[in-house]
Amino acid sequence: MSPAPVIGVAVFLLKGNTVLLGRRRTSIGHNTYALPGGHLEFGESFEECAAREVKEETGLDIKDIQLLTVTNNLFSEAAKRVHVVAVIMRAFLSDPDQLPQNMEPDKCHGWDWYDWTNLPQPLFQPLETMVQGGFSPFPTDLK
Ligand SMILES: CC(C)CCOP(=O)(O)OP(=O)(O)O
Ligand SMILES: [Mg+2]
Ligand SMILES: [Mg+2]
Ligand SMILES: [Mg+2]
Numbered sequence: 001m002s003p004a005p006v007i008g009v010a011v012f013l014l015k016g017n018t019v020l021l022g023r024r025r026t027s028i029g030h031n032t033y034a035l036p037g038g039h040l041e042f043g044e045s046f047e048e049c050a051a052r053e054v055k056e057e058t059g060l061d062i063k064d065i066q067l068l069t070v071t072n073n074l075f076s077e078a079a080k081r082v083h084v085v086a087v088i089m090r091a092f093l094s095d096p097d098q099l100p101q102n103m104e105p106d107k108c109h110g111w112d113w114y115d116w117t118n119l120p121q122p123l124f125q126p127l128e129t130m131v132q133g134g135f136s137p138f139p140t141d142l143k
Helices: 046-058 125-132
Strands: 006-015 018-024 037-039 062-075 082-093 108-115
Touching: 006 046, 006 062, 018 046, 037 046, 046 062, 046 082, 046 108, 062 125, 082 125
Parallel strands: 006 082
Antiparallel strands: 006 018, 006 037, 018 108, 062 082
């Protein structure tokens, strides 16, 4: 019997034309560049989960958290197959001068800001799929 799908919440944290990415050190997406985020926990709103996971992983405080889209992802790379429904959010720094910290060095190599037009490789598969599909996290009025 395959395990039930899980809900992940990932956050496009935008700063100018850049987005915050970290290289994962985890069984799923190991060594790929991914957005901050994590499992939705019982009773959380999407916004609460986004703010919690970003704080837990980067120490950053965020604001203007909005739902962008949802993606359906089946991972077969891990020892067991994992089905993740990813709720994709967008947010901005509460303090534009706050610097990201690598709060979970066992799960991430470090966080950095990357220009959307020059993203690092390899990207975490769900993010790669979005980029290949022409998705942009930027508000149209910020162009
Ligand atoms: C696999 C992923 C898309 C969903 C969970 O994200 P994650 O592995 O970063 O989980 P945590 O940050 O909650 O540990
Ligand atoms: Mg986490
Ligand atoms: Mg995470
Ligand atoms: Mg978590």
